[in-house]
Amino acid sequence: METYYKPEDLPKFEEIGEEAPQLAHKFFEYYNAVFADGELTEREKALIALAVAHAVQCPYCIDAYTQACLEKGSNMAEMTEAVHVVTAIRGGASLVHGVQMRNIGRKLSM
């Protein structure tokens, strides 16, 4: 079945540089610097990326960072917990907006 998301498209990501090579170069240079070992390890950064990939619901990123997490020594339990962290934040972000609802509702209500 045709789909907008195809696994074989992921290796084409670098082709994005064809029309704007300088911007792509800057992006990938920054990208690589971000994910290098620093105060956080590459393994920890890959777990963060995996969690964020779920928040932004990017299938390419989920595929890439599931593999990256495994190859950096994380296990499925750690990866599942990371997804729960982002889920909690995402759910919490909705719920905390209930304060706005309550503020507005109280203002409008007698």
Added chain:
Amino acid sequence: MDVQTTITKPVPSSAQRTIDVMPFRSTLAQHHLELVRAPTHTLQINLGFLCNQTCRHCHLDAGPGRKENMDSDTLNAVVAYAQRSHFENIDITGGAPELSPLLPDLIESVSPLAPKIMLRSNLSALKKNMRRLIDVFKSHRVVIVASFPSLNVTQTDSQRGEGIFEKSITVLQELNTIGYGRSGSGLELNLVVNPTGAFLPPDQEKTEKRYHQILKKKWNLTFNRLFSFANVPLGRFRQWLIKSGNFAGYMQKLVSNFNPCAVEGLMCRTLVSISWDGYLYDCDFNLAKDLYMGGKKIHVSEMPGPPQPGTPIMAADHCYTCAAGSGFT
């Protein structure tokens, strides 16, 4: 692998695809490299395919039903070969070498012949034979190289069998109590981690650091060194890759991670592997694939000494495993 590679060159994990792998020798030629033997310093002795576990990543298809195990005549021929060849290391493997009744005799015989004796253990076989073997190990300062693929029980048991993680921790604790892996004891305990699926292993140095921290914190365990190895697409692991639809993706991953700088340090250049029936191979993986050293079936009793440096090494597609990333040494 850098991060750009992570996001731009992943291998789809779900789909089975067909793939034409460039022959390993052609890849070497593209990089103006050749794979030839260097001076040999390690003799690897494979006591046979009998094992108490049926690990899903085993390149030898070892297991409880296997009958191919070294007899005493072959063992005597191997010891005589070690005597005339002066190796630095003797590396005893299987199957589970602890299950061989000949293991204590072998260690006693080869210990005076090489400065370092190593034994590859799956830990659960050692647990069953600890009382019979541990004094021999200690008195000959046998280095134990133990399989410990993951810090996670699910990953470990999925690869190696139900309950293996817990047994492994118990055996490591016993070994620590005896002095193995403890600083200043002279008894060396090394761990081997390998991926629990169709992906490459983590960085060895970082993994060693993390394992030291976590094993100490959770179980008060210590060890000396850690080795991080990729799984070789042979035997049971190959069958699993095919059945799970991961074979093409895994091969593609190995090929795309070919590292020309790793070739010089490959273990097959400095090791000779002897099978349970006494035949010679460049490595244990070629043994699994019946690729005899030099393309000829040579029995250990016919070998005058170590293989000649400069002799070409038998290579096939599984060699991409050892040349991927930082290599397999």
